[in-house]
Amino acid sequence: MTLELVSVSKSVSGRVHIHATDLVLQNGSMNVLLGATLSGKTSLMRLMAGLDKPSSGKILWNGHDVTGMRVQDRNIAMVYQQFINYPSMSVYDNIAAPLRLMRKSKSEIDKAVCESAALMKLTPQLARKPLELSGGQQQRCALARALVKGAGLVLLDEPLANLDYKLREELRTEIPKIFEASGAIFVYATTEPEEALLLGGNTAALHEGRVTQFGLTPEVYRLPKDAVTARVFSNPPMNFISVTKQGDQLSFANEQTAPALQTLDDGVYQAGFRPDHVALTRRTQSALEFKCQVQVSEITGSETYVHMDHQENKWIGLVDGVHHIAANQELSVFLDLAHIYLFGQDGSLLAPATYVKAA
Amino acid sequence: MAKIRTQKPGWFSGKALVMVLYILFLLIPIYWLINMSLKTNEEIISVFSVWPRHLTFDNYKTILTDASWYMGYVNSMIYVVLNVVISLTVALPAAYAFSRYSFIGDKHLFFWLLSNRMAPPAVFALPFFQLYSSVGLFDTHIAVALAHTLFNVPLAVWILEGFMRGVPKEIDETAYVDGYSFPRFFTRIFMPLIASGIGVAAFFCFMFSWVELLLSRTLTSVAAKPITAVMTRTVSASGMDWGVLAAAGVLTIVPGALVIYFVRNYIAKGFALGRV
Numbered sequence: 001m002t003l004e005l006v007s008v009s010k011s012v013s014g015r016v017h018i019h020a021t022d023l024v025l026q027n028g029s030m031n032v033l034l035g036a037t038l039s040g041k042t043s044l045m046r047l048m049a050g051l052d053k054p055s056s057g058k059i060l061w062n063g064h065d066v067t068g069m070r071v072q073d074r075n076i077a078m079v080y081q082q083f084i085n086y087p088s089m090s091v092y093d094n095i096a097a098p099l100r101l102m103r104k105s106k107s108e109i110d111k112a113v114c115e116s117a118a119l120m121k122l123t124p125q126l127a128r129k130p131l132e133l134s135g136g137q138q139q140r141c142a143l144a145r146a147l148v149k150g151a152g153l154v155l156l157d158e159p160l161a162n163l164d165y166k167l168r169e170e171l172r173t174e175i176p177k178i179f180e181a182s183g184a185i186f187v188y189a190t191t192e193p194e195e196a197l198l199l200g201g202n203t204a205a206l207h208e209g210r211v212t213q214f215g216l217t218p219e220v221y222r223l224p225k226d227a228v229t230a231r232v233f234s235n236p237p238m239n240f241i242s243v244t245k246q247g248d249q250l251s252f253a254n255e256q257t258a259p260a261l262q263t264l265d266d267g268v269y270q271a272g273f274r275p276d277h278v279a280l281t282r283r284t285q286s287a288l289e290f291k292c293q294v295q296v297s298e299i300t301g302s303e304t305y306v307h308m309d310h311q312e313n314k315w316i317g318l319v320d321g322v323h324h325i326a327a328n329q330e331l332s333v334f335l336d337l338a339h340i341y342l343f344g345q346d347g348s349l350l351a352p353a354t355y356v357k358a359a
Numbered sequence: 360m361a362k363i364r365t366q367k368p369g370w371f372s373g374k375a376l377v378m379v380l381y382i383l384f385l386l387i388p389i390y391w392l393i394n395m396s397l398k399t400n401e402e403i404i405s406v407f408s409v410w411p412r413h414l415t416f417d418n419y420k421t422i423l424t425d426a427s428w429y430m431g432y433v434n435s436m437i438y439v440v441l442n443v444v445i446s447l448t449v450a451l452p453a454a455y456a457f458s459r460y461s462f463i464g465d466k467h468l469f470f471w472l473l474s475n476r477m478a479p480p481a482v483f484a485l486p487f488f489q490l491y492s493s494v495g496l497f498d499t500h501i502a503v504a505l506a507h508t509l510f511n512v513p514l515a516v517w518i519l520e521g522f523m524r525g526v527p528k529e530i531d532e533t534a535y536v537d538g539y540s541f542p543r544f545f546t547r548i549f550m551p552l553i554a555s556g557i558g559v560a561a562f563f564c565f566m567f568s569w570v571e572l573l574l575s576r577t578l579t580s581v582a583a584k585p586i587t588a589v590m591t592r593t594v595s596a597s598g599m600d601w602g603v604l605a606a607a608g609v610l611t612i613v614p615g616a617l618v619i620y621f622v623r624n625y626i627a628k629g630f631a632l633g634r635v
């Protein structure tokens with residue numbers, strides 16, 4: 001089973017929601033759509049489901065064109081961010097609904113419902129109505145209904161976004177297990193890079209209706225194709241600084257210099273580094289030192305976020321441990337040369353950070 | 360902490376007085392109607408009595424045994440039920456379309472629907488009478504039912520649209536994804552969700568049709584004569600039959616009161632056309 005999008009695009013009343021996209025989702029793969037709000041995750045998912053018709057392009061399922069096919073005939077399942085269940089039916093009937101429509105036998109339905117309810121830890125709630133359940137249970141009910149049908153394509157549109165932190169963690173660890181058990185193509189939309197990394201599989205980074213990169217999740221994370229992908233797939237977003245190469249020297253904002261390791265032409269480039277690579281102390285002799293103006297610092301318990309200005313750039317540093325850093329003071333931050341990505345002026349990746357190769 | 364003011368005990372308080380007066384004034388007309396219906400004509404016109412001196416059920420007996428009376432109720436019931444059924448069957452898909460799809464002129468059309476209610480029924484008495492007479496629908500139940508749909512369909516559409524708008528569109532889509540066909544989804548999933556809205560819409564249709572006099576009287580003569588029309592024609596040779604008329608009045612209130620009882624929890628939302 002494969003789902004293939006062939007130059008699929010979608011525009012609504014003159015505004016482009018999805019630019020022409022080619023995407024092939026392989027059988028039994030977990031695919032994460034990663035992007036900020038309004039980046040087109042839901043639009044893309046609705047196109048995959050067949051809830052919306054693409055403005056152009058084709059959608060192939062196992063090689064067959066399913067572009068104009070009714071949703072009912074597509075053998076898909078979908079879970080929304082909002083907890084969508086059938087409020088007038090009990091949890092049991094909710095989960096059984098898709099099977100009943102497939103005209104399965106009573107015993108078959110009963111077996112499947114009980115199994116998936118057990119998997120979702122809903123067995124004690126089977127007789128109750130969805131609205132009598134907690135948010136997490138409601139969403140588990142929706143997930144159970146999506147899974148019980150054995151659909152070839154399961155679309156999860158930010159299924160955990162409306163849940164509280166604890167439940168989210170709990171369900172997030174369960175989803176990969178469910179996925180493995182089902183053998184279907186999973187598509188999972190999320191705004192959080194951590195979620196994508198935890199789920200593994202493939203990731204498609206989305207930005208303003210474009211898939212900027214699609215590949216194995218750790219690869220997309222470590223080797224982002226361009227600055228946009230790097231920004232999307234980094235939380236907090238990646239920091240940037242302009243860098244000039246002249247001869248065998250890299251000059252960072254006329255403040256720090258480093259030997260140029262890469263075989264690049266002379267010119268102006270963008271250097272990017274992730275917030276968690278920012279250090280407050282010099283760890284290696286060759287580390288670069290930047291003087292920044294602290295805007296604000298936040299302590300999350302075991303980590304400290306430092307928001308700072310470096311010349312005209314806004315940077316965020318994520319450092320281990322609790323550091324009380326007063327606002328509006330000057331702060332030196334250190335950066336290992338190995339953690340720096342080099343992007344061209346057009347944003348494309350020219351040289352990945354050297355730590356990536358070591359990892 | 361602020362002290363919580365507790366109400367002083369005692370049988371007299373300002374609040375209670377207002378309540379008692381309010382209920383008193385509301386109920387006096389109804390009480391008087393019931394009072395009259397249980398008296399004889401002589402007692403009604405000769406003496407002032409707060410309760411029946413000679414309790415009698417003869418008035419009710421007259422109505423329930425005399426076909427010219429009880430057929431009035433039957434006729435009214437028939438066209439009211441017909442009207443409610445027709446109005447809802449038409450309004451449900453219409454309201455769904457207004458709540459779910461956008462099409463050219465949808466907002467104007469939606470408003471125009473309500474403008475149908477801006478004209479008094481009397482305006483339509485003449486065209487309906489002429490039209491129904493010429494196509495042979497005069498003095499039939501369906502004639503009155505159809506005439507009333509002109510006023511009830513727009514109202515039902517407005518009420519139902521409000522209730523439907525409150526149901527997230529994702530439920531529709533989830534149902535399609537799960538394999539529900541549209542008719543099946545609509546009857547199995549969607550209608551139970553807006554059951555209270557359907558109840559309220561039915562109630563408003565019922566009420567309009569039940570109390571409307573002008574059209575129903577104009578469009579009927581004998582075979583489909585409604586109870587309200589029967590009640591206006593009770594002056595006989597022996598004078599006004601007060602008691603029977605009062606009994607008829609009581610029996611006319613009952614169906615309305617019953618229907619109100621069933622939708623009492625949703626009526627406020629219905630008056631706001633479902634938009635609460």
